[in-house]
Amino acid sequence: DVCSSDFNQPFVFANTGQFVVPDGITTIDYLLIAGGGGGGGSNPNEKGGGGGGAGGYLYGTGYPVGPNQLYTVSIGSGGSGGPAGARGSNGVNTILSAGNTANAVILTAIGGGGGGAGFGGSGNVPSAVHSGHAGGSGGGNVKGNLPAAAGTPGQGSAGGVAAEPA
Numbered sequence: 001d002v003c004s005s006d007f008n009q010p011f012v013f014a015n016t017g018q019f020v021v022p023d024g025i026t027t028i029d030y031l032l033i034a035g036g037g038g039g040g041g042s043n044p045n046e047k048g049g050g051g052g053g054a055g056g057y058l059y060g061t062g063y064p065v066g067p068n069q070l071y072t073v074s075i076g077s078g079g080s081g082g083p084a085g086a087r088g089s090n091g092v093n094t095i096l097s098a099g100n101t102a103n104a105v106i107l108t109a110i111g112g113g114g115g116g117a118g119f120g121g122s123g124n125v126p127s128a129v130h131s132g133h134a135g136g137s138g139g140g141n142v143k144g145n146l147p148a149a150a151g152t153p154g155q156g157s158a159g160g161v162a163a164e165p166a
Helices: none
Strands: 002-004 017-020 027-033 057-064 070-074 094-098 105-109
Touching: 027 094, 027 105, 057 105
Parallel strands: none
Antiparallel strands: 002 027, 017 070, 027 057, 070 094, 094 105
């Protein structure tokens, strides 16, 4: 969502697209939200996978622009859920760039981290596959002794960590 602050005409993108700055506009306000991460796959014998992290977000006001400048907004999609015993995939970044897609990137909201794979019970040893991926917000873990997946500073939070049963 991009809004020209001098003119209050929003440009809202649900899909990748472009906009040209109208005459007389010198600044824009923006809100970029990336795709969320996919959930981790369940373990067939025991526990479900961790949830995918939220897509990162960036917002600001008064970004300087010039009249008739072309901008491209590339909208990130959500990540895919993991198959049995595998992590979910990260969400895709949302990008604001000057000119056409191949030109200079100005702002990037980071896709959410995929969730960790389900854990197979007491006989299994937790490994990296049970941890969520880092992302805009980190994906969830399914085992309490694994560290939380990192979120991107200023865009999201660390992923959740499953509580161990008493």
